[in-house]
Amino acid sequence: MLYRKILLVALLVLLGAPALADTRTDARRYFTRGMQLISDGRYREGIEALRKAYEIRPHANVLYNVGRAQAALGELGPALESFRSYLESDPPDAESIRTVIADLETRQRLRALVDEGMAAIRAGRHARGISLLEAAYTERPHPNLLFNMARALDDAGEWEAALEKYRTYKSARPADGALVDPKIAALEARLSAKPKPIEPVAPRPNPKEALRPNFDDEAKRLAAKVLELVEAKMSAIRPPAPTVVAPVAATSSAGESLEVGPVRDEAGYEEVVVTASRRAQSPLDAPNAVTLLTDEDIRLSGARSIPDLLRRVPGMDVMQMSASDWNVSVRGFNRRLANKTLVLVDGRTVYQDFLGAMLWNGLSISLSDIDRIEVVRGPGSAIYGAYAYTGIVNIITKRPEELAGTRVLAGIGSHNSLEVEGQHAARMGKVSVRASGGYVRGDKYALEFDPARVDYTTNVDDPALSLSRARLDVTAEYSVAEGARLFLGGGINDGFQELYGVSAIRNQAATGLSSNLRLGYEGEAFSILTFWDRGRFESTPQFYRTGLDDLGSEVRADLLSVEPVLRPSFELLGRHQLVVGAEYRHKRIDWDYLDGPHRENFFALFAQDAWSVSEKWSILASGRLDAHPLIGLLGSPRAAFIYKLTKGQALRLSAGSAFRQPTQAESYLDLSASSPIAGVAVTLVGKEDLEPERIVTVEAGYLAQTDVGEVEAVVYGNRVADLITRTPLIPTPIGLGFDPTVGAYVGAQSFYQNDARVFLALGGEISATVYPVDGLDLGASYALQYIFDEETKLRFTDSPMHKATLWGQFRSALGIDAGFSVHVVSDQEWIEPQFDSDEPSGFRSDPLPIPASLVVMGRVGYRVPGDRVELSVSGTNLTDFGASRHREHPFGNPLEARVLGSVALRL
Structure with a gap:
């Protein structure tokens, strides 16, 4: 009876273990499912299915498609890892992939720059944040950066500069352009309602007072300096004002195409025959x-x-x-x-x-x-x-x-x-x-x-x-x-x-x-x-x-x-x-x-x-x-x-x-x-x-x-x-x-x-x-x-x-x-x-x-x-x-x- 029990246990273990018979068939099933999910916009589910296909039967084109989907999600680090692994297979398009990798590395660096700038703005350090966003925009212009700089300038009270950025953003014809119009109108109204300073008539100089120090002006300057220091200290401990931020840039936009290249529908899994007609066909x-x-x-x-x-x-x-x-x-x-x-x-x-x-x-x-x-x-x-x-x-x-x-x-x-x-x-x-x-x-x-x-x-x-x-x-x-x-x-x-x-x-x-x-x-x-x-x-x-x-x-x-x-x-x-x-x-x-x-x-x-x-x-x-x-x-x-x-x-x-x-x-x-x-x-x-x-x-x-x-x-x-x-x-x-x-x-x-x-x-x-x-x-x-x-x-x-x-x-x-x-x-x-x-x-x-x-x-x-x-x-x-x-x-x-x-x- 003992040998029967051993045989039964072995059989149950074998039947219970996942089977991986014709790996091409199994990999094709997961690959097809993954590509369809990505086509439907369900990137993460699609990536998991492609990874399963690659695990069953590795093929370089699967790595390419995974990297492409990760890049579309804005996941630049994983995308770089996938494309570098693809490059290790020494594919015929290696030069174009090296260009893609260089582009993704640039985007990754700019992403870090933008993230640092946005963090500074949220902390109330508007000048620092705006300068970082401006540096990113100078290297690779993108309308979303203009929007974020405009919002930060508005929060900092730089209304004229904010208005200029909003208008430039609007000229790029973004999808949310209509939502920016109220902001532009509000800034224009605020600037037009601001009283213009009256220039005083300069009095005739009194020779007797020419050498007297202007203690009033000096006091004002000192007061302004103290207020600025106090404001800086207070901004570090109080919560920042809520800020509505558009997508930071293409580097963090899941819906933006990064021009990586076309989808690779062929990964060695599909049944393709060449003999019947002397050319590849299903x-x-x-x-x-x-x-x-x-x-x-x-x-x-x-x-x-x-x-x-x-x-x-x-x-x-x-x-x-x-x-x-x-x-x-x-x-x-x-x-x-x-x-x-x-x-x-x-x-x-x-x-x-x-x-x-x-x-x-x-x-x-x-x-x-x-x-x-x-x-x-x-x-x-x-x-x-x-x-x-x-x-x-x-x-x-x-x-x-x-x-x-x-x-x-x-x-x-x-x-x-x-x-x-x-x-x-x-x-x-x-x-x-x-x-x-x-x-x-x-x-x-x-x-x-x-x-x-x-x-x-x-x-x-x-x-x-x-x-x-x-x-x-x-x-x-x-x-x-x-x-x-x-x-x-x-x-x-x-x-x-x-x-x-x-x-x-x-x-x-x-x-x-x-x-x-x-x-x-x-x-x-x-x-x-x-x-x-x-x-x-x-x-x-x-x-x-x-x-x-x-x-x-x-x-x-x-x-x-x-x-x-x-x-x-x-x-x-x-x-x-x-x-x-x-x-x-x-x-x-x-x-x-x-x-x-x-x-x-x-x-x-x-x-x-x-x-x-x-x-x-x-x-x-x-x-x-x-x-x-x-x-x-x-x-x-x-x-x-x-x-x-x-x-x-x-x-x-x-x-x-x-x-x-x-x-x-x-x-x-x-x-x-x-x-x-x-x-x-x-x-x-x-x-x-x-x-x-x-x-x-x-x-x-x-x-x-x-x-x-x-x-x-x-x-x-x-x-x-x-x-x-x-x-x-x-x-x-x-x-x-x-x-x-x-x-x-x-x-x-x-x-x-x-x-x-x-x-x-x-x-x-x-x-x-x-x-x-x-x-x-x-x-x-x-x-x-x-x-x-x-x-x-x-x-x-x-x-x-x-x-x-x-x-x-x-x-x-x-x-x-x-x-x-x-x-x-x-x-x-x-x-x-x-x-x-x-x-x-x-x-x-x-x-x-x-x-x-x-x-x-x-x-x-x-x-x-x-x-x-x-x-x-x-x-x-x-x-x-x-x-x-x-x-x-x-x-x-x-x-x-x-x-x-x-x-x-x-x-």
């Missing part, structure tokens, strides 16, 4: 459904790879083949070497261009380098061209200022898992630098063959190893102006991983180096990105039949890309925000599996107009023209209509088309591969006259965003044609001959071709996220997709019909973090070639069923007070033990639970 304005995964989502999810994290996206198909190989697609049509989803890092393509496939462990960045991932669910060829066929995944990394300092992480887990990484970022004036490096390794989920078998040979030193890679990425930036920067960066990734090939080619051992060099300029109105991707790999089947060729190969691939983009805006019957750009790509490939080395040049032009017809209506039209060296010109149009029901609700209707061009492997492949059947080989052949895959899409969506959560519902229809597929392994006559490259007779061939079938994919997605208390986030989604042959009406069974996800995460103020996600995928049936010695050709293509599956991930962490040390335990495939292990592809490994413990230090 998801409510995007032409496609967009899912945003933040750095907090990444950290708390328990996922140790980007594909596992993408399982949370509605409609996303994630297929794990091994501990190091994943395939990802949006809304169906996933495959080995999946090639229908465009993957970017900071807008730069990172898939292996010669395959069109993504090596997720080949990136030069890690999960902790990522600021957010934007997933566009739907075709995007209208502005991105080939491979943005069913969707786009854009991985956006953190800027150096967001990673200021040094962070190191080390983790160790089951199945010899190891992760080590380090980050460092610094800013020196206008130059900032970010460097990140790491190493990761892990064993396989299962061995395809027993290494002790004599009829099979392995090409790897450690048959149990699945992944062993090291990486390094460095970026330098130079701030040209606010919102504009030059950047130069590069990255490398070197090591070993598994890769599942196509057709009869199964698990490959891929070893080698991928690197990139990137250079560009990014501004609001113009950007240009130039990059070079270089790949040098060696691959071979991990197991092959003893005595046959091992099909080892070398890959030398290069890609050079230049892409300038203009983003002008203008007004014409509403606001138009244009995106106009061009792209040039040069590809070079030299791979043993192809018919020879090849060089290709690609060109493209694209344009888009986002027309805000009114506050509620907007229309987006875009189009792209690509020139392919084998196919010719390819066009991709898109249009979207968006209606804002309210500020946080939008309806969207969009339509367009997209394409996927043939990869170099599909065009130029010429490979003879050995099979498990002794003496029999298969030949895989490409085709240069392939048509591009085409898709026409229509989508309708609804999105609502509030401070307590968001809801999204989407329905869509896709018409898919000309899919590039491989023919089944076709038996060939023995007369085709003996192939000396593999030491066997060619028993079957498979060709790339355009599938004559047309498929219709109809589907819907619904998702909801709620924030029931500060920090606690809960989410759920469900996706339905039915794909069928347009002619036969038969269902396409390779893609699951149902996908559902449930997730939650929080951060406790006690330092305890937690997150979990549950993903359910319905059953599938795959058609894949299989070796069969009983078949005349040695192969068959029967349906291979994959049962429904469940994937569970989670994480528990503890942040040591001070947030410099964090301990965590994360796990993936947590329900996959023993006989309950599942596969996600017929040829993939049965997945297994893995747990990783890690410690992270911030230095």
